[in-house]
Amino acid sequence: MSDQKPTHREWGARTTPRLQGNEHWWPDQLALNVLHQKHPDASPFGKDFSYAESFAQLDVDELSADVDALMTDSQDWWPADWGHYGPFFIRMSWHAAGTYRAVDGRGGGGTGAQRFAPLNSWPDNGNLDKARRLLWPIKKKYGEKISWADLLVFAGNRALETMGFRTFGFGFGRADIWAPEDDIYWGPETEWLATGDERYTGSFEDGNRVLDNPLAAVQMGLIYVNPEGPNGVPDALKSAQDVRETFARMGMNDRETVALTVGGHTFGKMHGNGPAEAVGEAPEAAKIHEQGFGWANKHETGLGEYAVTSGLEGAWTPTPTKWDHSYLDTIFAHQWKVTKSPAGASQWEPVEVREGYWVPDAHVEGKKNPPVMSTADMAMITDPDYLAIAREYHEKPNVLVDEFACAWYKLLHRDMGPRARYLGPQVPDEVLIWQDPVPEHEGPLVSDDQIATLRRQIAESGLTSRELVSAAWASACTYRQTDHRGGANGARIRLEPQAGWDVNVRSGVAAVIDRLEQLRDASDANISLADMIVLGGSVGVEMAAKAAGHDITVPFTPGRTDATQEMIEVDTHAHLEPRHDAFRNYRQTQATSIPAEHLMVDRAFMLDLSVPQMAALLGGMRAIGVNVGEDNDGILTGRPGQLSNDFFVNLVDMGTVWEPVDEAEDRFEGRDRATGETKWTATRVDLVYGSNSQLRAIAEEYAADGGEQRMIDRFVSGWVKVMENDRFDLYR
Incomplete structure (x- = not known):
């Protein structure tokens, strides 16, 4: 036997979970991980920590002053453009909140997920690792009183204020997560910025190009659209189609889309002053000594004037750190042509720059540059509907001010739910319809x-x-x-x-x-x-x-x-709308190709249920007979209407043999092993409690002698959870 120690590579090959984990060996097995991700010991603050109570100790005015001061406190290790970090923080906040999608409510800035993979390493989030590190001294100062989730979004809101724009307000209340949200489906591609249109059906040519649900971005690793145009082709009309669909997936209409584009691009610049190949790996692939920093740029200093992020290079307006109406002035004042940035990206520059529109360089004193637009910007004056709105904003700048303020507020808060969840002194009094308002309770509570x-x-x-x-x-x-x-x-x-x-x-x-x-x-x-x-x-x-x-x-x-x-x-x-609900054995015909048991886990996750609660609720509701319609699938009891453990007792009974009754294997018959007589019918979501090892372990405990009381206890706890999930006046 050799006494030679293994190298770190050999040791890693033996212990790396992704090489030996269950998902590797059985990729189609039902995964319950998403229902375990809120482990009480996951947070460094402990299971009894209340962010709302901790936040109540925060001096918001002091925090605001500190964030405001940071805007112009330029750091040598990452110098600010024009000496102001405001545009950088706006992009960080926008990209944190902008992953939200209305279809399934996932994404958004409400959890601080931008700190973790994959978001921290998306190409579209290039160099935002530096923005978060710039905020670290403030987070260090306030500790648990301010979450990263709130701070990442608040910084962009304050940035607007420091550059002359008055925002609609701000609501705190976003508690941090402490691990990646692995349950979110970001697309089918296996490479960043893949151009195969795998997430689309139809095409531009047939006028029926549709983005697959629940996705909201055009390519893997983007927040919204490719700024160069669809698949990098600078076609403004086609870009407008992408912009409209992706912003709609976020719950934004045409006016909100134009307002956000115009208002957001009033500030800052794009970065592509150098060869794209000089940029290194994203943070998750960075070497250990780089301490989580990604996208190391080997061209010249790689900083300031040589920064490369999107690959496009230049500012939209001649006043990039000031709120004004120069974005629309600039875009309407010029004829535009497609050019290439130093990084090789397609962008638009004026055929001839008019006097007053030259942009002072962000870092080189005395240097002037032409204004620049992306293909997505050109969509604002190419698409007829967007053009009409842009012209209205140009003619009525006060309308733009109001609508950008409202759209920005919606962008930052869309994933927070009702206004009752907002904290802090900057929450505006006005309640908006997208916040799903309910009236205040009047009079004494029922006794x-x-x-x-x-x-x-x-x-x-x-x-x-x-x-x-x-x-x-x-x-x-x-x-x-x-x-x-x-x-x-x-x-x-x-x-x-x-x-x-x-x-x-x-x-x-x-x-x-x-x-x-x-x-x-x-x-x-x-x-x-x-x-x-x-x-x-x-x-x-x-x-x-x-x-x-x-x-x-x-x-x-x-x-x-x-x-x-x-x-x-x-x-x-x-x-x-519940197009599928395993708890009631309901599924709309051809609503999705995803197996019913996986949809069950997703529904349980949405309802914030544990695995034991999910199992007890499903088995108990089967016993009560709460199926949609008249079918008896899964009603594995001779006494329907009673809250019993019969579902589990009869499911794990070895005297029953199950066989599929359809080719899709969605419905099954349970026959008596001795006589062949049909005893029960069931669906996939019923039988998975006997086939999946984790679920069977729970099913057997509920089916055991004395297990009925355990099942009822979990049923009641799960039931109350579902009934009170939206009682934000009770739970923060």
Whole structure:
């Protein structure tokens, strides 16, 4: 036996998880990692840390002064353009918030994810590692009182203020994560900036080019669009199509898109003054001694005047550190031609620069440069609809001021959810429709005695446990923790578009809500319909448990209010529609090719459930019979309507043999092993609790003698979690 020690390469080859992990050997296996990522020991602050409480100790005025001072405190290791870091921080904040996509609520600046891969190493985030390091002394000073997530976004907001623009306001309240958000699907490509259009169907030529859902950027590693044009081709009209679709995926309309482009590009410059090949690896691939710095530039000093980021080179306006209207003045004052930057990127420069539009160099005293536009900028005056808006802003600059302020505020806060989650003294009083507002609660809360009376009346109303549970779940399960939208508060289930959703129509929830409203109206209790729906669900769970021999009380906290139709942004609210819901064995035909069990995990993640809670809720709702429509798939019990552990008992019973009944293997029959008689039918999301080793381990515990009580305890905790996910007045 050799006593020679292994080299670090040999040792790494033996222990690197990605070479030996389960996903390597069984890539199609159901991954539950996303439901484990909020480990209580993941944060350095501990499981009891409250960011809201810590932030309350922060002097926001002092923080603002420190950030403002940093803007012009130029550092030799990363010199500021024109001696002002403002444009740099605007880009950092924009790119932190701009990953948000309305389709699934993922992305955005609300978690500080820009610190981690892949975002910290996207080509479009080139050199933003330096912007974050510039902020480190401020983060060091304030520690846990200010999150990185808030600081990264706040810095850009303050940057605008220091350069003469008055913002709409700012809301703090973004708590940090401490690991990458590995569950986010950023696209199918296996290389950065791939030009194969893998994420599109159709083409520009046939007029039917569509970006795959839920993606919002045109290429892997970009926030929005390629500034040089689609796949690097400087075609402004085609670029306009890309711009329109990607900004719409972020929840922005044409006016907001033009306002953000014009307002944001009023400041700063693009960087490409050197050969692109001189730029080194991104932060995640940097060598250990580089300490997380990426994109090392070997051309000349690699800093200041030689910086290379996007590859385009130049400023949009002659006053790059001042809020004014020179962007539109500049773009409308010139004829433009396509040129190449020193890095070889396609960009647009004036055919002839008019007097007053030469740009002072960012670093070389006395040097003047022509203004520069990207192909995406040229889309603003090439696309007819964008052009009309740009001309209006040019003629009415005050309109641009107002609309850029609102669009910028929306950009920074779109993923934060309702305004109730905002913290700090700079939150504006105005409530905007995209914040999913609900009315303030008026008058005294319903009393405990009144709640007890209502519980009894609901139980005696003739409504079944199945109907009550189904209606409450339908109201609350729209919540998604990615952007804190949806949920039971507001009782939006009775309004459009929710009232017309297929899952709600087929579940018959309207009749249940009508009956609950009658009970509410006949009562002297000051209680909203939103509260009545949730209370009804709690009563339904209690009724089902009692029928199974368990006396339980489901916790209920009143205080919800009822939204009006005018409070709903219908277009973006449509993204909350449950096109699949494993807990009710519901899936719209051909809604997606993703296997149902994977969609189940995604839904559980959106609802912030643990794996045991997910399992208990699904098994318990099967026992109660809360399937959409009349099918009995997964109702593995002879006593439907009772909150029992029968689903798990019968699923893991070795006397049953399961076989698929369709070619897609979406539905199955369970036959008696001895007689061949059909006993049950089920779907993939039912059988996965017996096939997946992690889920089977939990299923067996719930099925074991004494396991029913454990299952009911987890069911109740999961149920209350779903009902109260959007109670931001209770949980911060």
